[in-house]
Amino acid sequence: MKKWLLCGATLLMLSPTAAYAKQTEITSPIYPVVADSTVVTWDQLTKELAKQMRNFETEIKFTYTGPMGDFKKEMMDAFEKAKQQAVYASGHFESMTVSADSLGNVTYKVKYLTNQTQEVAVQKKINQILKNIIKPSMTEFQKVKAINDYIVSNTMYGTKTKASPHSAYALFFEGQAVCQGYALAAQALLEQSGIETKYVIGFVNGNEAHAWNLVKVDGKWYHLDTTWNDPLPNRVGAASYDYFLVTDSQLNKDHAWVKADYPTATSTKYSYMHNVHFAYQLNNAVYFSNTADNDKLYKLDMTSGKKTKVLDKRALYITGTNDYLYYSDYSNGGYLTKLNLKTLKAEVLVKQPVTNLKINDNDLLYTMNTKEYKLKIN
Missing domain, CATH: 2.120.10.30 (TolB, C-terminal domain)
Structure with missing residues (x-):
């Protein structure tokens, strides 16, 4: 029996798209893995994998019984597709390894920047926040503004946290985080208030990794950078809107990203907020x-x-x-x-x-x- 092992490098987890080390084949005999689920197609595996990622499971097991094909490539492709379906969770990835044997038993081991206990608390916090700041009568613009205002008014940029400063948990419960925590917190709040959003990975100041969001308001896409709307050093009551619902051309002055990976933002409707x-x-x-x-x-x-x-x-x-x-x-x-x-x-x-x-x-x-x-x- 043959087992494959693919190892993911530990990452500065800004991106839901990870870079993986070269695949390594191990030929030593092993005992079959006892899988949690049996799947017959790669699409089914992807869907189930995304579901368990959203639950922040650290060890996810499957038995795949469909056509083998290029098995190693297919199971890695399934993982990448699952990350796109579980953006908030995959934004918290720190590292991943996947192992499989020739019988189709697959095990994904994922390390997160958070854990299930913290995420239960995060969800309760999100429910409370949205209940206080979002009303059914609000327009999409008003919802996005309320979420931007909440984040900027109640947090500060920083790394002096017990939890990972790259996590939404740190931002919600310790009042500070880095850009990744800001963008992931915004992602969750926006999605759960009914706003279509994208988690964007890019760079600022030349080669400094950075994260922000794209939001769709009344059918048009706009960039929203809550980190850069929060003045540094932190100033109480100093919310700004220079990076609130901006276009590609406006953001391109000091941000960079792979534009082909994201929808375009061209509307200047809300430029009056700058x-x-x-x-x-x-x-x-x-x-x-x-x-x-x-x-x-x-x-x-x-x-x-x-x-x-x-x-x-x-x-x-x-x-x-x-x-x-x-x-x-x-x-x-x-x-x-x-x-x-x-x-x-x-x-x-x-x-x-x-x-x-x-x-x-x-x-x-x-x-x-x-x-x-x-x-x-x-």
């Missing part, structure tokens, strides 16, 4: 710091996409409640300022530079001289 930083949405209007006009305070009408200047002041760390905005006025020393949106009358609340503004119940929280303070607001 240059929007420190955004705060009130009803159908977004108040933001316009990076195209020296961080001046602007208003974006989400229906028309029209931008208008609110004040000729540099406003950062914008937040708000009801008819009031709070921001750091960098035209006036970074002082904490309150703006009445009905009268456009501004009032200085703290004559010191402040950052990281956010509202928690009836308190306005802000940072001054590295310490956090709170101010009671109505």
Whole structure:
């Protein structure tokens, strides 16, 4: 009896498409493998393999009883096809080996950057997040924006995690990850909110591996890079949209990818979202710091996409409640300022530079001289 062993190299697991070491044939006798499932076609094996990958099984066994053909090639092709059907799971692959014998018994051993216990927790977290941020009446655009905003507002880029920083689990439960964790978390949230999405592998800064997403909104594909929408170093409340629903040509300025592997993105419908930083949405209007006009305070009408200047002041760390905005006025020393949106009358609340503004119940929280303070607001 003959057994084949194919080994996968340990990877920096950005891609669901792995590079494998040269196939090695081992001729020493072995005992038959006891398989979990019997399959008669390679398509059936692919489907079952993808199903077990989604369950993050580490040892997957089959007995194949169909035509043998080029057996070694077919079982590797089945694995590659299964990865395309289980993108979220395959994005968490670290390494893989597959062994088989001449009786058709096949065993795939997969090592992940996560585990079943963590993924049960991830799914519960996703359910909770989507319940809070997604409403049935939302458009596809609104759903994608809500997911981008959640990720950017609640996480930071980093590697100081107990779990793998390449995993969605690290992003959801430790508040930080690298681009892979961002993109995989976005992939899961988008898919489960009904948005068609692709997990994209590419490069930035020349040869630095990077991951992001493609999303289909109203029938058109757009790039979404949640990692690059999150400022570095992290700044509370500093969501940006420069990499939100962008085209191939826009992204191609600093990203690179194998374009033939992904759908094209050409629509510029949402280009009005660019240059929007420190955004705060009130009803159908977004108040933001316009990076195209020296961080001046602007208003974006989400229906028309029209931008208008609110004040000729540099406003950062914008937040708000009801008819009031709070921001750091960098035209006036970074002082904490309150703006009445009905009268456009501004009032200085703290004559010191402040950052990281956010509202928690009836308190306005802000940072001054590295310490956090709170101010009671109505």
